[in-house]
Amino acid sequence: MNPPPFEISPPDLGPWLAGNTGTPGVWRWAASEPGRHVMVSALVHGNELCGAWAVRDLLASGIRPRRGSLTVVLANLDAFARFDPQRPHVSRYVHADLNRLWGDMPWRHTGVEQGSEHRRALELLPHVQASDWLLDLHSMHEPGPPLALTGPLPHHARRAAALGLGALRVADAGHRAGVRLRDHGRYGDAEALDAFALLIECGYHGARASVDVARDAVVRFLESSGAVDAGDLPPDWRQPDVDADNPLLVVTDAVTVGPDSVPSFAQAWKSGDRIAKAGTLIGWNAALPVTTPYDDCVLVMPTLLHARPGATLVRFARRQQMA
Ligand SMILES: [Zn+2]
Known part of the structure; x- marks a missing residue:
């Protein structure tokens, strides 16, 4: 790619x-x-x-x-x-x-x-x-x-x-x-x-x-x-201000490229994509499906570009409203 x-x-x-x-x-x-x-x-x-x-x-x-x-x-x-x-x-x-x-x-x-x-x-x-x-x-x-x-x-x-x-x-x-x-x-x-x-x-x-x-x-x-x-x-x-109510995305999991794996994604994801249902297919890694671990999961830095074993494929994050 x-x-x-x-x-x-x-x-x-x-x-x-x-x-x-x-x-x-x-x-x-x-x-x-x-x-x-x-x-x-x-x-x-x-x-x-x-x-x-x-x-x-x-x-x-x-x-x-x-x-x-x-x-x-x-x-x-x-x-x-x-x-x-x-x-x-x-x-x-x-x-x-x-x-x-x-x-x-x-x-x-x-x-x-x-x-x-x-x-x-x-x-x-x-x-x-x-x-x-x-x-x-x-x-x-x-x-x-x-x-x-x-x-x-x-x-x-x-x-x-x-x-x-x-x-x-x-x-x-x-x-x-x-x-x-x-x-x-x-x-x-x-x-x-x-x-x-x-x-x-x-x-x-x-x-x-x-x-x-x-x-x-x-x-x-x-x-x-x-x-x-x-x-x-x-x-x-200075660029225009944005809504300060943006939630904080708290990373909970990082998916690491497995040994001998040529990972792929089910679609062209980008950072900030928000997935409603737990278990949604994100892609494949080491011949196993990668799925979202919980409802309302946000993807952070999904990438296949340097997808060597040990590299990070995607991170999962929860939305947290600031107190
Ligand atoms: Zn850098």
């Missing part, structure tokens, strides 16, 4: 590669007024161009925080440097997925030779640990509505709801393969109520609209953090 075409090309990051912190690709400014330490990151995956565009435009706008500090990160520059428009899906990472290396970082103690992303995670670590709020900009393998991934902790979901993003809000625990940046340290601590991390999947990797979603997320996040005031960023970045 072929991915849809790319409508966007990579931005020229030439002037922005150096950073001003001693870490390549990491920019930081501090205000004289106290406030949150806010971080915006892009290119944790090297082929996710919408975040690169939004961060490039943020840097080019000359924005400076009015309160606290603002750190802007172009994360996986080695992978981004390999971006090839003929093969846009192979530059996700060089040696290892940079979004699976966080948390306790068990790989630091294995003695195994580490790759480009392991070195980069250690470079970025002090900047991540110094932040209070984190917006991590991503995009997806397949077309679908934008998703705001809030992690499993309720206070992150509440803060995400307050942003008024036009994205489905998804509470999920991440991946067995390793901890995501958005769940690192205080961002994964239920007691750290002042910490807030949001991973936004802005749409399909190659979709022009994903850049609009990324810019909208940046302006809402920065204004809400108090780092900047309304009107400090270009007015056309």
